[in-house]
Structure formats: C-alpha cells, structure tokens
Amino acid sequence: MWTRRAVTRLVWPLGAWLACGGGERARPLRLATTTSVHDSGLMGVLGPAFTAASGRPVEVVAVGSKRAIELLATGQVDGAVTHSPVEEAQALASGRIGGRIPFMRNAYVLVGPAAAAGVVAGATDIRGALRAVAGSGRRFVARGDESGTHQRELQLWAAAGVPSESAFILRIHGSMAEALALAAREHAFTLSDRATFLARRGDLGLAVLFQGGSELDNVYSVLEPAPQAGGDLDGARAFVEFLRSPAGRSLIGSFGVDTVGEPLFTPVE
Structure with missing residues (x-):
C-alpha cells in the first residue's frame, strides 16, 4: 500500500494482462521511479513499450530517489529508477539493493525568471551562480523531499558555502x-x-539561467532488488535489458525531439 504524499500510480495493460505463453494474468512489474522521469513524460513512453514487448504490465509509483530505494529494499517494488548516485552506492555497499545499472543521463539546470538573468550573468560555475542567487534577495524553491534533485541541491549549496x-x-x-x-x-x-x-x-515564464559543468551531470540508474527483499529480480532484469536494447535506447534518445525540438535524455553505454 502506498502511503507517501503525492504518489502517482500508473498501470499500462495494453492488452497484455495475459502472459505471453498462456492464459494466466501476469503480475504487474512494480517500479518506483524518480518524479523527474514521470514528470517529464518519459515513463509514460517506456512503460507501455516494455509491456508491448514483454507482455508484462507495469505499475509505477513516482517518488523521490531515497523513497524509491526504501521501497525496493523492503520488497514493496521489484525495481527502481533513481538518480542519486551517493545514496545508490551506499545502498549497494550495504546490501540493501542487489544491483545498480546506469542507463541514461541528462543535466541539471538553474532556472528562474527571464528578467533575473542578470543575477547570475557573471557566474563561471554553478557554485558562483548559487552564491549570486543567495545574495540577490530572491527566493529559491527547494524540493525538500529527499529526491535525487534535493540531494544534489544540498551538495551544491554546501559546495557554494551557503547554508541550506x-x-x-x-x-x-x-x-x-x-x-x-x-x-x-x-x-x-x-x-x-x-x-x-x-x-x-x-x-511558466521561467528560463534556463545557468547550465554546464560536471557538477550538474545527472545520471539515472535502474536498481535491482537484493535477494532478501523478495522482489522480482527476473522482472527487474528484463526491464533493464529492454532499456539497454536498441529499441529502448532509441526511445530514450529520441524522447522530446517531437515536442520540444531536442532529446531530453541520452542513453549511456
């Protein structure tokens, strides 16, 4: 049972509630995914495509990366899509998850009112840009939800010398x-x-005001369950194989071209 605030569940049957080889209903593959993969619309493409290819329906809960790891570690989901490398590495080292497979990337950007572009105009890196924001008298909206983006915010404020x-x-x-x-x-x-x-x-009236630099690199991974968690390891690995297949990589690499004029994610090797 999902009890997290602002949780979104999506199920894509696509006529595939029947397993490929027989007449029994297939249990949905339960995935916890970071909200950015859901809010961008990408999971709404990948989920149905995986179902069509595998005959396996997908149920998705959209939460922050930390919560996604918790759901996976406690057997409440079969796999997780996250973008919080430090927490992922800690969970893997402690045995709370069974595997971490990077599959795509994009980048973080600092956005704000177009009229405020001058605030960060002289910044040469994200640290300088955030220090400029701190001294501008304007507000900064923080996720505060222990998501991968929130964790990156905290890391960047610390690097900039600004109390979070x-x-x-x-x-x-x-x-x-x-x-x-x-x-x-x-x-x-x-x-x-x-x-x-x-x-x-x-x-929205917002614009990208600062971008670029390795500190803003954003890598997404699929996490597999640890043996003791009781999740569907075979299902999670099938999802990974789909994402890393030519068909999956093509969907990821082309997503956004038709709607915003450029790819929104890049597959990784």
Missing part, C-alpha cells in the same frame, strides 16, 4: 513539477533536471 537552511530557501516537499510551478508563481529560482523543465516550461 537559509531563510531565502523555500522547501516544499514536492515533485519537480510542483517546484517549477511554485518558482513561477514566486518569481523564484530553482534547480531542475533539464528534461522536466523543457517538457513543462509552457507558460
């Missing part, structure tokens, strides 16, 4: 889409994965 509990930082305990919407209403800055921002920028 500063009064100008507004913590919302919400998704990437919610953070972008609030930043638009408050004429504030926020850190977003590039895919979700481009997919949802619409009439």
Whole structure:
C-alpha cells in the first residue's frame, strides 16, 4: 500500500494482462521511479513499450530517489529508477539493493525568471551562480523531499558555502513539477533536471539561467532488488535489458525531439 504524499500510480495493460505463453494474468512489474522521469513524460513512453514487448504490465509509483530505494529494499517494488548516485552506492555497499545499472543521463539546470538573468550573468560555475542567487534577495524553491534533485541541491549549496537552511530557501516537499510551478508563481529560482523543465516550461515564464559543468551531470540508474527483499529480480532484469536494447535506447534518445525540438535524455553505454 502506498502511503507517501503525492504518489502517482500508473498501470499500462495494453492488452497484455495475459502472459505471453498462456492464459494466466501476469503480475504487474512494480517500479518506483524518480518524479523527474514521470514528470517529464518519459515513463509514460517506456512503460507501455516494455509491456508491448514483454507482455508484462507495469505499475509505477513516482517518488523521490531515497523513497524509491526504501521501497525496493523492503520488497514493496521489484525495481527502481533513481538518480542519486551517493545514496545508490551506499545502498549497494550495504546490501540493501542487489544491483545498480546506469542507463541514461541528462543535466541539471538553474532556472528562474527571464528578467533575473542578470543575477547570475557573471557566474563561471554553478557554485558562483548559487552564491549570486543567495545574495540577490530572491527566493529559491527547494524540493525538500529527499529526491535525487534535493540531494544534489544540498551538495551544491554546501559546495557554494551557503547554508541550506537559509531563510531565502523555500522547501516544499514536492515533485519537480510542483517546484517549477511554485518558482513561477514566486518569481523564484530553482534547480531542475533539464528534461522536466523543457517538457513543462509552457507558460511558466521561467528560463534556463545557468547550465554546464560536471557538477550538474545527472545520471539515472535502474536498481535491482537484493535477494532478501523478495522482489522480482527476473522482472527487474528484463526491464533493464529492454532499456539497454536498441529499441529502448532509441526511445530514450529520441524522447522530446517531437515536442520540444531536442532529446531530453541520452542513453549511456
């Protein structure tokens, strides 16, 4: 039972509730995925494609990366899609998860009101940009939900020498889409994965104000369950194989081209 606030569950039967080789209903593959993969729309493409290819329905819960790892470690899901490398490495080293397979990447970007571009105009790296934001008198919307993006925020504020509990930082305990919407209403800055921002920028009135540099690299991985967790390891590995197949890589690499004019994610080897 899902009890996390702002959880989203999606099921894609696509006529494939029947297993490929027989007449019994296949149990859904349960996946916990970071909200950015959901909010960008990518999981809405990958889930049905995997179901069509495998005959296995998919049930998705969209949560922050830390929560996704917890759900996997306690056997509540069969696999997880996360983008919090430090927490992933810790979970793997401790045996709470059974495997970590990177499969795609994009980047984080600092976004804010287009009229505020001058605030960070002189910054040469993200640390300088965040120090400029801190001194600007404007607000910064923080996820505050222990997601991969939230963890990166904390790392970047620490690197910039700015306390993450500063009064100008507004913590919302919400998704990437919610953070972008609030930043638009408050004429504030926020850190977003590039895919979700481009997919949802619409009439937000926000623009990318700083980008580039290794500190903003954003790698997504599929996590497999540890043996003691009781998750469906075979199902998780089938999902990994699909994502790394030519068909899966093509879907990932082309996602966004038709809607925003550029790929939103890049497959990794």
